[in-house]
Amino acid sequence: MLNVSSTREDMWNRAESLAWRLSAELGMPVKLAVTDNRSTMVSFRRGGNALQLRLHHMFLDAPETVVRAVADYAGRGHRTAGVLLDEYIRGQQPRIRQVRRESDADLNPLGRCFDLQALYNGVNATFFDNVIQARIGWGRMPPRRRRKSIRLGVYDHQTREIRIHPALDRPEVPAFFVEFIVYHEMLHQLFPSTGRGGRRVHHPRAFRERERTYPHYTAALRWERENLGVLLRG
Numbered sequence: 001m002l003n004v005s006s007t008r009e010d011m012w013n014r015a016e017s018l019a020w021r022l023s024a025e026l027g028m029p030v031k032l033a034v035t036d037n038r039s040t041m042v043s044f045r046r047g048g049n050a051l052q053l054r055l056h057h058m059f060l061d062a063p064e065t066v067v068r069a070v071a072d073y074a075g076r077g078h079r080t081a082g083v084l085l086d087e088y089i090r091g092q093q094p095r096i097r098q099v100r101r102e103s104d105a106d107l108n109p110l111g112r113c114f115d116l117q118a119l120y121n122g123v124n125a126t127f128f129d130n131v132i133q134a135r136i137g138w139g140r141m142p143p144r145r146r147r148k149s150i151r152l153g154v155y156d157h158q159t160r161e162i163r164i165h166p167a168l169d170r171p172e173v174p175a176f177f178v179e180f181i182v183y184h185e186m187l188h189q190l191f192p193s194t195g196r197g198g199r200r201v202h203h204p205r206a207f208r209e210r211e212r213t214y215p216h217y218t219a220a221l222r223w224e225r226e227n228l229g230v231l232l233r234g
Protein backbone atom coordinates (compact mmCIF):
# COMPACT_ATOMS: atom_id res chain seq x y z
CA MET A 1 0.00 0.00 0.00
CA LEU A 2 1.23 3.46 -0.79
CA ASN A 3 1.16 6.58 1.27
CA VAL A 4 -2.10 8.45 1.02
CA SER A 5 -0.28 11.39 -0.51
CA SER A 6 1.23 9.44 -3.37
CA THR A 7 -1.17 9.10 -6.21
CA ARG A 8 -0.89 6.51 -8.96
CA GLU A 9 0.40 9.06 -11.42
CA ASP A 10 2.98 10.30 -8.99
CA MET A 11 4.18 6.76 -8.47
CA TRP A 12 4.30 6.20 -12.21
CA ASN A 13 6.42 9.32 -12.67
CA ARG A 14 8.84 8.34 -9.93
CA ALA A 15 9.13 4.82 -11.34
CA GLU A 16 9.85 6.21 -14.76
CA SER A 17 12.50 8.55 -13.45
CA LEU A 18 14.10 5.77 -11.40
CA ALA A 19 14.19 3.48 -14.45
CA TRP A 20 15.75 6.31 -16.41
CA ARG A 21 18.42 6.95 -13.76
CA LEU A 22 19.31 3.24 -13.64
CA SER A 23 19.45 3.02 -17.43
CA ALA A 24 21.77 5.99 -17.55
CA GLU A 25 23.94 4.60 -14.77
CA LEU A 26 24.25 1.19 -16.44
CA GLY A 27 24.18 2.25 -20.06
CA MET A 28 21.49 -0.28 -20.89
CA PRO A 29 17.68 -0.31 -21.01
CA VAL A 30 16.08 -1.09 -17.65
CA LYS A 31 12.55 -2.46 -17.52
CA LEU A 32 11.31 -1.64 -14.06
CA ALA A 33 8.32 -3.18 -12.30
CA VAL A 34 7.32 -1.74 -8.94
CA THR A 35 5.99 -4.23 -6.40
CA ASP A 36 4.33 -4.28 -3.02
CA ASN A 37 5.94 -7.61 -2.14
CA ARG A 38 6.36 -8.73 1.43
CA SER A 39 9.47 -10.85 1.11
CA THR A 40 11.32 -10.10 -2.13
CA MET A 41 12.33 -6.46 -2.28
CA VAL A 42 14.74 -6.67 -5.19
CA SER A 43 14.83 -9.19 -8.00
CA PHE A 44 16.20 -8.99 -11.48
CA ARG A 45 16.93 -10.84 -14.64
CA ARG A 46 19.33 -9.96 -17.37
CA GLY A 47 17.99 -10.86 -20.79
CA GLY A 48 19.57 -9.80 -24.07
CA ASN A 49 20.91 -6.33 -23.53
CA ALA A 50 18.21 -5.20 -21.12
CA LEU A 51 17.81 -5.51 -17.38
CA GLN A 52 14.45 -6.57 -16.01
CA LEU A 53 14.17 -5.28 -12.51
CA ARG A 54 11.48 -5.69 -9.87
CA LEU A 55 11.74 -3.31 -6.95
CA HIS A 56 9.60 -2.69 -3.92
CA HIS A 57 8.07 0.80 -3.99
CA MET A 58 10.32 1.80 -1.07
CA PHE A 59 13.02 2.32 -3.71
CA LEU A 60 11.07 5.00 -5.52
CA ASP A 61 12.40 7.66 -3.19
CA ALA A 62 15.67 6.04 -2.24
CA PRO A 63 18.75 8.26 -1.92
CA GLU A 64 21.31 8.36 -4.72
CA THR A 65 23.72 5.98 -2.94
CA VAL A 66 21.01 3.33 -2.73
CA VAL A 67 20.05 3.77 -6.38
CA ARG A 68 23.69 3.29 -7.31
CA ALA A 69 23.81 0.18 -5.11
CA VAL A 70 20.80 -1.20 -6.99
CA ALA A 71 22.65 -0.62 -10.26
CA ASP A 72 25.80 -2.28 -8.90
CA TYR A 73 23.92 -5.21 -7.47
CA ALA A 74 21.45 -5.97 -10.24
CA GLY A 75 23.23 -4.53 -13.24
CA ARG A 76 26.88 -5.22 -12.55
CA GLY A 77 26.61 -8.27 -10.33
CA HIS A 78 28.48 -6.70 -7.40
CA ARG A 79 27.49 -8.86 -4.45
CA THR A 80 28.89 -6.39 -1.93
CA ALA A 81 26.31 -3.78 -2.94
CA GLY A 82 23.73 -6.14 -1.43
CA VAL A 83 24.91 -5.17 2.04
CA LEU A 84 23.92 -1.56 1.49
CA LEU A 85 20.59 -2.64 0.04
CA ASP A 86 19.88 -4.87 3.05
CA GLU A 87 20.61 -1.96 5.32
CA TYR A 88 18.25 0.31 3.42
CA ILE A 89 15.51 -2.33 3.40
CA ARG A 90 15.88 -2.84 7.17
CA GLY A 91 15.39 0.88 7.70
CA GLN A 92 12.26 0.89 5.54
CA GLN A 93 10.67 -2.08 7.32
CA PRO A 94 7.48 -0.19 8.30
CA ARG A 95 6.70 0.31 4.61
CA ILE A 96 6.53 -3.43 4.02
CA ARG A 97 2.97 -4.63 4.08
CA GLN A 98 2.19 -6.98 6.93
CA VAL A 99 0.06 -10.08 6.63
CA ARG A 100 -3.39 -9.54 7.99
CA ARG A 101 -3.60 -11.71 11.07
CA GLU A 102 -7.30 -12.45 10.73
CA SER A 103 -6.74 -13.95 7.30
CA ASP A 104 -4.74 -16.75 8.90
CA ALA A 105 -7.62 -17.62 11.13
CA ASP A 106 -10.41 -17.54 8.58
CA LEU A 107 -8.77 -19.75 5.98
CA ASN A 108 -10.48 -23.03 6.72
CA PRO A 109 -9.93 -25.92 4.31
CA LEU A 110 -12.43 -28.28 5.91
CA GLY A 111 -15.90 -27.98 4.40
CA ARG A 112 -19.04 -30.05 4.90
CA CYS A 113 -18.35 -32.16 1.81
CA PHE A 114 -14.77 -31.51 0.77
CA ASP A 115 -11.46 -31.23 2.55
CA LEU A 116 -9.60 -28.75 0.37
CA GLN A 117 -6.29 -29.45 2.06
CA ALA A 118 -6.53 -33.12 1.11
CA LEU A 119 -7.46 -32.22 -2.48
CA TYR A 120 -4.64 -29.69 -2.64
CA ASN A 121 -2.08 -32.18 -1.30
CA GLY A 122 -3.16 -34.79 -3.83
CA VAL A 123 -3.02 -32.34 -6.73
CA ASN A 124 0.34 -31.01 -5.62
CA ALA A 125 1.84 -34.50 -5.48
CA THR A 126 0.20 -35.80 -8.66
CA PHE A 127 0.57 -32.83 -11.00
CA PHE A 128 3.16 -30.48 -9.52
CA ASP A 129 5.86 -32.63 -7.89
CA ASN A 130 4.91 -30.84 -4.66
CA VAL A 131 6.50 -27.57 -5.77
CA ILE A 132 3.43 -25.38 -5.16
CA GLN A 133 3.51 -23.53 -1.87
CA ALA A 134 0.17 -22.10 -0.95
CA ARG A 135 -2.47 -22.18 1.74
CA ILE A 136 -6.01 -23.08 0.84
CA GLY A 137 -9.44 -22.62 2.34
CA TRP A 138 -13.08 -21.97 1.64
CA GLY A 139 -14.08 -18.41 0.87
CA ARG A 140 -16.82 -16.69 2.76
CA MET A 141 -20.37 -17.07 1.50
CA PRO A 142 -21.20 -13.78 -0.22
CA PRO A 143 -24.51 -12.07 0.53
CA ARG A 144 -27.38 -13.58 -1.42
CA ARG A 145 -28.23 -11.66 -4.53
CA ARG A 146 -28.86 -12.27 -8.19
CA ARG A 147 -25.66 -13.22 -9.88
CA LYS A 148 -24.76 -13.55 -13.53
CA SER A 149 -21.36 -15.03 -12.95
CA ILE A 150 -19.46 -16.64 -10.15
CA ARG A 151 -15.79 -16.78 -9.38
CA LEU A 152 -15.16 -20.31 -8.26
CA GLY A 153 -11.65 -19.78 -7.03
CA VAL A 154 -9.11 -17.06 -6.45
CA TYR A 155 -5.37 -17.05 -5.90
CA ASP A 156 -3.60 -14.22 -4.13
CA HIS A 157 0.03 -13.95 -5.20
CA GLN A 158 0.99 -11.76 -2.25
CA THR A 159 -0.33 -14.00 0.49
CA ARG A 160 -0.10 -17.24 -1.52
CA GLU A 161 -3.62 -18.09 -0.54
CA ILE A 162 -6.18 -19.98 -2.55
CA ARG A 163 -9.83 -19.46 -1.75
CA ILE A 164 -12.53 -21.66 -3.18
CA HIS A 165 -16.14 -20.51 -3.49
CA PRO A 166 -18.32 -22.16 -0.82
CA ALA A 167 -21.00 -22.85 -3.47
CA LEU A 168 -18.82 -25.84 -4.43
CA ASP A 169 -19.01 -27.42 -1.00
CA ARG A 170 -22.10 -29.49 -1.79
CA PRO A 171 -22.79 -33.16 -2.41
CA GLU A 172 -24.10 -32.48 -5.96
CA VAL A 173 -20.68 -31.18 -6.96
CA PRO A 174 -18.37 -33.95 -8.18
CA ALA A 175 -14.96 -34.16 -6.53
CA PHE A 176 -13.15 -33.98 -9.86
CA PHE A 177 -14.70 -30.59 -10.48
CA VAL A 178 -13.58 -29.15 -7.14
CA GLU A 179 -10.18 -30.69 -7.77
CA PHE A 180 -10.06 -29.00 -11.17
CA ILE A 181 -10.77 -25.59 -9.64
CA VAL A 182 -8.04 -26.20 -7.03
CA TYR A 183 -5.68 -27.28 -9.83
CA HIS A 184 -6.52 -24.12 -11.79
CA GLU A 185 -5.75 -21.83 -8.83
CA MET A 186 -2.48 -23.65 -8.16
CA LEU A 187 -1.48 -23.07 -11.79
CA HIS A 188 -1.66 -19.35 -11.08
CA GLN A 189 1.37 -19.65 -8.83
CA LEU A 190 3.31 -21.41 -11.56
CA PHE A 191 2.24 -19.08 -14.37
CA PRO A 192 1.76 -15.53 -13.03
CA SER A 193 -0.17 -13.02 -15.13
CA THR A 194 1.77 -11.25 -17.81
CA GLY A 195 1.56 -7.72 -19.14
CA ARG A 196 0.66 -4.68 -17.14
CA GLY A 197 -2.12 -2.22 -16.50
CA GLY A 198 -5.22 -2.76 -18.56
CA ARG A 199 -3.55 -5.37 -20.73
CA ARG A 200 -2.92 -7.95 -18.05
CA VAL A 201 -3.23 -11.52 -19.24
CA HIS A 202 -4.36 -13.59 -16.29
CA HIS A 203 -4.14 -16.87 -18.12
CA PRO A 204 -1.07 -16.77 -20.37
CA ARG A 205 -0.75 -19.34 -23.13
CA ALA A 206 1.53 -21.61 -21.07
CA PHE A 207 -1.10 -21.57 -18.32
CA ARG A 208 -3.86 -22.64 -20.70
CA GLU A 209 -1.72 -25.36 -22.26
CA ARG A 210 -0.87 -26.81 -18.90
CA GLU A 211 -4.48 -26.55 -17.78
CA ARG A 212 -5.62 -28.68 -20.71
CA THR A 213 -3.39 -31.53 -19.56
CA TYR A 214 -5.63 -32.05 -16.53
CA PRO A 215 -7.10 -35.55 -17.06
CA HIS A 216 -10.73 -34.47 -16.50
CA TYR A 217 -10.36 -31.16 -18.30
CA THR A 218 -13.15 -31.68 -20.84
CA ALA A 219 -15.47 -33.26 -18.31
CA ALA A 220 -14.84 -30.40 -15.89
CA LEU A 221 -15.68 -27.75 -18.47
CA ARG A 222 -18.81 -29.62 -19.47
CA TRP A 223 -19.91 -30.02 -15.87
CA GLU A 224 -19.43 -26.31 -15.27
CA ARG A 225 -21.40 -25.40 -18.38
CA GLU A 226 -24.30 -27.67 -17.50
CA ASN A 227 -24.45 -26.80 -13.82
CA LEU A 228 -23.64 -23.13 -13.72
CA GLY A 229 -27.26 -22.36 -12.92
CA VAL A 230 -27.11 -24.53 -9.81
CA LEU A 231 -23.88 -22.86 -8.69
CA LEU A 232 -25.25 -19.36 -9.27
CA ARG A 233 -28.24 -20.07 -7.08
CA GLY A 234 -25.68 -20.80 -4.36
Ligand SMILES: [Zn+2]
Nearest residue numbers: 184188202203
Ligand atom coordinates in the same frame (compact mmCIF):
# COMPACT_ATOMS: atom_id res chain seq x y z
ZN1 LIG B 1 -7.70 -18.20 -13.21
